[in-house]
Amino acid sequence: MTTVIGVPSSLDEQSFEQVIEQLAPVPPGTRVLIDARHARWASPYGLTALLCVAQSRADRMDFAVPEHPDTLSYWSRAGFFRHAAELYDLHGAVPRARDAHESDVLLEITPIVKTDDVHGVVGRIQQKAADILHGQLNLETAVTGRFSMALSESCQNIVEHAGLGGWVAVQSYTFRRRLGGRRVVVIAVCDAGMGFRKSLESAPNHAASDRWDDGTALEEAVLRSVSRYRHHDKGRGQGIAGIRRFIGNWDGKLTVRSGTARIAITPEWDEDAALTRGLPPFPGAQMQIMVPERIGDAPARPRAGGRRGTA
Numbered sequence: 259m260t261t262v263i264g265v266p267s268s269l270d271e272q273s274f275e276q277v278i279e280q281l282a283p284v285p286p287g288t289r290v291l292i293d294a295r296h297a298r299w300a301s302p303y304g305l306t307a308l309l310c311v312a313q314s315r316a317d318r319m320d321f322a323v324p325e326h327p328d329t330l331s332y333w334s335r336a337g338f339f340r341h342a343a344e345l346y347d348l349h350g351a352v353p354r355a356r357d358a359h360e361s362d363v364l365l366e367i368t369p370i371v372k373t374d375d376v377h378g379v380v381g382r383i384q385q386k387a388a389d390i391l392h393g394q395l396n397l398e399t400a401v402t403g404r405f406s407m408a409l410s411e412s413c414q415n416i417v418e419h420a421g422l423g424g425w426v427a428v429q430s431y432t433f434r435r436r437l438g439g440r441r442v443v444v445i446a447v448c449d450a451g452m453g454f455r456k457s458l459e460s461a462p463n464h465a466a467s468d469r470w471d472d473g474t475a476l477e478e479a480v481l482r483s484v485s486r487y488r489h490h491d492k493g494r495g496q497g498i499a500g501i502r503r504f505i506g507n508w509d510g511k512l513t514v515r516s517g518t519a520r521i522a523i524t525p526e527w528d529e530d531a532a533l534t535r536g537l538p539p540f541p542g543a544q545m546q547i548m549v550p551e552r553i554g555d556a557p558a559r560p561r562a563g564g565r566r567g568t569a
Contacts, residue, residue, distance in 0.1 A: 510547060
């Protein structure tokens with residue numbers, strides 16, 4: 259008997275929780291079909307997280323591809339099927355591989371396993387990102403280097419903490435839901451590795467407490483910049499602390515999910531929960547950075563969420 263996991267028609271960092279909720283209670287050894295036939299749109303986070311689903315279980319899963327031709331075309335340009343074919347048994351009409359030549363795909367889905375992969379990603383995207391950030395989002399030209407830093411640090415997180423490879427994707431699109439049609443650039447970096455809690459537990463000086471859980475681990479890593487490494491390598495940036503400064507300067511948003519918790523650093527235009535505990539378990543860490551088009555004066559400083567999530 260096959261358990262069917264339905265993929266929402268619009269797949270982003272929030273609606274992806276529906277996939278995890280369906281998958282979490284399925285016993286090991288059960289045949290699973292990820293059904294994306296009715297999907298119409300997916301963010302970079304949605305696509306990279308779908309690849310992590312395949313890594314999250316020992317048994318190979320089936321995957322029913324989207325039926326709408328526009329959806330198929332975009333997922334193909336984004337490089338999804340190229341990687342999904344290695345992880346899933348695909349069902350449906352999979353288009354031939356296409357180059358990500360259209361402007362909305364800044365970086366097609368790219369695997370990250372080692373530090374050399376990170377350098378390659380940053381090198382490939384720099385000029386394209388500069389054109390989008392300055393030309394479409396009206397950001398100062400100085401932001402390009404900081405954007406590359408944020409991209410590098412988020413990818414490096416996979417190398418240092420995941421324990422196995424992950425994926426990164428970058429896209430620019432119009433964000434109608436909360437920004438009134440402003441353009442945004444989105445970085446998604448997802449893996450199905452050990453996650454933040456296990457990573458921090460591996461530090462020599464780690465001391466667990468009664469309240470130690472995935473949520474506390476995210477607070478330590480994201481809000482207090484705690485790492486399992488006592489000192490960062492010379493020449494490296496400052497991890498998530500550097501990403502937080504970047505989004506603070508450019509009115510951006512950062513979300514990180516790991517294990518059973520999710521944390522958000524949000525600007526004034528967003529009302530996401532600061533910290534949500536008690537989510538269905540999912541391995542690894544899934545990060546999204548969102549930078550909007552700049553309009554008017556300097557942005558307000560971001561805050562750690564707009565309302566409290568579930569305890």
